[in-house]
Amino acid sequence: MTAQSLYEKVWKAHTVSTLSNGKTQLFIGSHLIHEVTSPQAFGMLRDMNLPVKYPERTFATVDHIVPTDKRVEPFDDPLADAMIKELRKNCEANNITMFDIDSGKQGIVHMVGPEQGITQPGTTIACGDSHTSTHGAFGAIAFGIGTSQVRDVLATQTMSMDKMKVRRINVDGQLGPGVYAKDVILHIIKLLGVKGGLGYAYEYAGEVFDRMSMEERMTVCNMSIEGGARCGYVNPDETTFEYLQGRPYAPKGEDWDAAVTRWRAYASDPGCHYDDVVNIDAAEIEPSVTWGINPGQGIFINERIPSVEGSADHDKEAVAQALAHMKFTGGEPIKGKRIDVAFFGSCTNGRLSDFVEVAKFLKGHKVAAHVKAIAVPGSQIVGKLCTEMGIDQVFKDAGFEWREAGCSMCLAMNPDKLIGDQLSASSSNRNFIGRQGSPTGRTILMSPVMVAAAAVTGEVSDAREVFGVGQAVSA
Amino acid sequence: MALATINHISGTGVYIPGDDIDTDRIIPARYLKCVTFDDLAEGLFADVRFDTEGVQKDHPLNEARFEKATIMLSNSNFGCGSSREHAPQAIYRAGFRTIIAESFAEIFFGNAITLGMPCVEASRADIEMIGATLEQNPATEITIDIENERVTVGDKTINVKVKPSAKQALLEGKWDPIQELLEHSDAISQTAQTLGYVSQAIPAS
Ligand code: SF4
Numbered sequence: 283m284t285a286q287s288l289y290e291k292v293w294k295a296h297t298v299s300t301l302s303n304g305k306t307q308l309f310i311g312s313h314l315i316h317e318v319t320s321p322q323a324f325g326m327l328r329d330m331n332l333p334v335k336y337p338e339r340t341f342a343t344v345d346h347i348v349p350t351d352k353r354v355e356p357f358d359d360p361l362a363d364a365m366i367k368e369l370r371k372n373c374e375a376n377n378i379t380m381f382d383i384d385s386g387k388q389g390i391v392h393m394v395g396p397e398q399g400i401t402q403p404g405t406t407i408a409c410g411d412s413h414t415s416t417h418g419a420f421g422a423i424a425f426g427i428g429t430s431q432v433r434d435v436l437a438t439q440t441m442s443m444d445k446m447k448v449r450r451i452n453v454d455g456q457l458g459p460g461v462y463a464k465d466v467i468l469h470i471i472k473l474l475g476v477k478g479g480l481g482y483a484y485e486y487a488g489e490v491f492d493r494m495s496m497e498e499r500m501t502v503c504n505m506s507i508e509g510g511a512r513c514g515y516v517n518p519d520e521t522t523f524e525y526l527q528g529r530p531y532a533p534k535g536e537d538w539d540a541a542v543t544r545w546r547a548y549a550s551d552p553g554c555h556y557d558d559v560v561n562i563d564a565a566e567i568e569p570s571v572t573w574g575i576n577p578g579q580g581i582f583i584n585e586r587i588p589s590v591e592g593s594a595d596h597d598k599e600a601v602a603q604a605l606a607h608m609k610f611t612g613g614e615p616i617k618g619k620r621i622d623v624a625f626f627g628s629c630t631n632g633r634l635s636d637f638v639e640v641a642k643f644l645k646g647h648k649v650a651a652h653v654k655a656i657a658v659p660g661s662q663i664v665g666k667l668c669t670e671m672g673i674d675q676v677f678k679d680a681g682f683e684w685r686e687a688g689c690s691m692c693l694a695m696n697p698d699k700l701i702g703d704q705l706s707a708s709s710s711n712r713n714f715i716g717r718q719g720s721p722t723g724r725t726i727l728m729s730p731v732m733v734a735a736a737a738v739t740g741e742v743s744d745a746r747e748v749f750g751v752g753q754a755v756s757a
Numbered sequence: 758m759a760l761a762t763i764n765h766i767s768g769t770g771v772y773i774p775g776d777d778i779d780t781d782r783i784i785p786a787r788y789l790k791c792v793t794f795d796d797l798a799e800g801l802f803a804d805v806r807f808d809t810e811g812v813q814k815d816h817p818l819n820e821a822r823f824e825k826a827t828i829m830l831s832n833s834n835f836g837c838g839s840s841r842e843h844a845p846q847a848i849y850r851a852g853f854r855t856i857i858a859e860s861f862a863e864i865f866f867g868n869a870i871t872l873g874m875p876c877v878e879a880s881r882a883d884i885e886m887i888g889a890t891l892e893q894n895p896a897t898e899i900t901i902d903i904e905n906e907r908v909t910v911g912d913k914t915i916n917v918k919v920k921p922s923a924k925q926a927l928l929e930g931k932w933d934p935i936q937e938l939l940e941h942s943d944a945i946s947q948t949a950q951t952l953g954y955v956s957q958a959i960p961a962s
Contacts, residue, residue: 295951295952296948296952297948298941298944298945298947298948299941299944301931301934301937301938302925302929302931302937303922303923303925303926303929303931303934304921304922304925305922305926305934307934307937307938307941307944309945309948309949309952309955311952311954311955318789318841319840319841319842321791321792321793322792322793322794322842325792325793330935332939335945336949336955338956339955346789347790359790361790361791362790364792365790365792368792402954405954410840410842411839411840412838412839412840412864414840425864426839426840426864427840427864427867428840428841428842428845428864428867428868428871429794429842429843429868430842430868430871430872430933430935431867431868431871433935434934434935434938437935437938437939438935438938438939438941438942438945439945439949440938440941440945441934441938442934442937442938443867444920444922476777476834476837477777477833477834477837477860477862480834480860480862480863481863507838510834510837510862510863512863512864533954540953541954544953544954576777576779576837599775599776600776600777603775693781693786693839694786695786695787695789695790712779712781712838712839714779714781714782714838715781715782715804715805716781716782716785716786716804717781717786719786719787720809721785721804721808721809722809
């Protein structure tokens with residue numbers, strides 16, 4: 283048999299039919315839903331009088347609109363309250379498992395899938411959320427879908443889709459100290475551009491990804507969509523299996539062994555065809571920050587903000603617009619920009635290892651007096667583990683507000699918002715205009731350790747200098 | 758439920774210049790707090806059309822001369838960012854029936870086609886030409902011919918690209934795939950069985 287990529291194999295295995303328009307009808311192994319993009323889909327099902335075909339293959343949680351401070355219901359915001367009630371009603375009426383607030387397992391949908399072991403290699407995963415690419419870390423083909431497709435998946439467990447091309451991105455060599463998974467993906471997006479991935483699935487490979495933990499791989503895959511790639515994946519390996527073993531929805535006993543054999547076979551075959559290959563040397567990557575209004579507008583911490591004059595012709599307009607919104611001047615350093623808010627959380631960097639890593643450095647430091655710093659675990663499970671390990675206390679002692687699990691200020695659909703043109707150092711994934719709740723608000727994306735450094739100094743900083751990061755830091 | 762076939766679309770246009778116009782900009786997150794799509798039109802480009810006090814800013818969509826536009830023009834990677842179908846829904850509910858841009862983000866593209874709102878690709882030069890024409894005469898009639906992948910603007914005709922699967926879906930009235938997906942119930946069960954990780958479906962009642 284000819285060598286095939288994981289994408290190719292998963293696609294084939296999940297192909298149900300070819301539709302009359304030439305698209306593929308693809309079977310969706312696991313479907314995740316949340317309160318924002320599902321209510322209309324259930325409404326459409328009701329209008330069409332259709333049942334949910336495989337209720338046991340859909341899982342729900344509530345993340346975008348939940349308050350992270352006051353968790354008393356009804357929520358102060360009546361619209362948010364209506365949305366959570368609607369989700370509960372829909373799940374109950376259709377026998378769908380929901381990881382609700384009282385379950386102790388609630389969290390950002392892209393945290394919950396992996397934590398529960400629902401996210402598995404060689405499967406297809408869809409969710410009405412573009413960061414579904416996160417689940418690709420397990421060697422799944424996982425992608426965001428619109429609400430009409432949520433309807434399609436609920437009604438048929440399939441959807442109509444065009445096959446993508448596959449671009450392999452090799453990152454080999456050794457990352458420098460204080461350089462994290464977040465820096466790797468910000469660098470990739472900067473190199474290939476925010477539309478570089480249109481039409482592609484990204485396969486992340488090479489020594490750096492091989493060495494990464496599952497949580498680091500999730501950080502990378504999470505932001506595939508910011509590079510225009512609807513899905514991104516890492517081939518499953520021992521790290522993947524180790525993470526999954528014993529999780530609630532992972533296969534048990536003999537089934538486990540059979541599953542591992544099946545999963546292993548999905549990994550890309552050596553010598554398989556890629557539509558494109560990109561090679562990156564890990565050593566060239568430095569701690570990265572964004573300076574503009576899309577995730578591709580990034581620089582290394584010690585670089586200067588691009589100027590309109592210095593930019594290519596086709597970029598000038600975008601650079602000018604970004605500088606105007608950010609209130610930055612081209613040519614000045616980004617280091618030293620005074621921040622107002624430090625946001626630590628989101629489905630990119632709200633995992634246990636993120637908190638453990640930051641806590642290591644934050645101990646003994648204090649958040650600058652003018653900075654509002656909030657730490658939001660991505661899931662209740664992460665929050666609980668942090669409490670058990672005393673990590674929440676490290677954050678509280680430093681002056682961070684310690685919150686309950688949710689999306690929070692990543693998109694500010696809950697009460698956590700920037701005010702006016704506040705500048706935010708954020709561990710999230712999008713710096714779009716208005717993303718953090720204020721139309722004039724400004725966001726700088728960076729790794730969690732860099733967010734902590736900015737919180738402590740009150741300005742955009744090189745965490746390697748602030749914390750003396752350098753010795754005991756993993757890839 | 759037979760769907761309309763979509764081939765020729767005519768109307769006037771409005772040009773919203775810019776690359777990488779993301780879905781947060783098309784519809785800010787606060788407008789997503791809803792359980793139906795009914796009232797989304799008011800949120801369309803809200804934060805670039807109005808300041809924090811609700812006062813109108815300079816924006817093509819605020820100009821009376823473009824009020825009747827049903828064709829939206831923009832530049833590359835239109836609709837990038839979140840998967841929110843609220844974005845094309847807001848555009849559709851504000852009266853638009855076609856978007857012409859240099860390129861589209863994938864999830865947005867799929868969402869728009871499923872609503873029966875074609876997204877066609879044109880070169881930057883042609884889009885700027887149409888923009889300039891509209892600037893001079895906002896009432897210029899624009900006609901999109903999906904089958905022949907052509908757009909006529911006043912007396913000029915340009916070539917555009919329509920993704921093959923979208924083209925076929927629009928021309929055959931199959932832009933919403935649900936019926937066809939439902940028809941393949943047996944094939945679905947078969948795939949589920951061969952996959953080895955999907956348990957039996959609960960029989961549809
Ligand atoms: S944390 Fe942010 S990016 Fe992730 S699902 Fe929530 S809103 Fe979306």
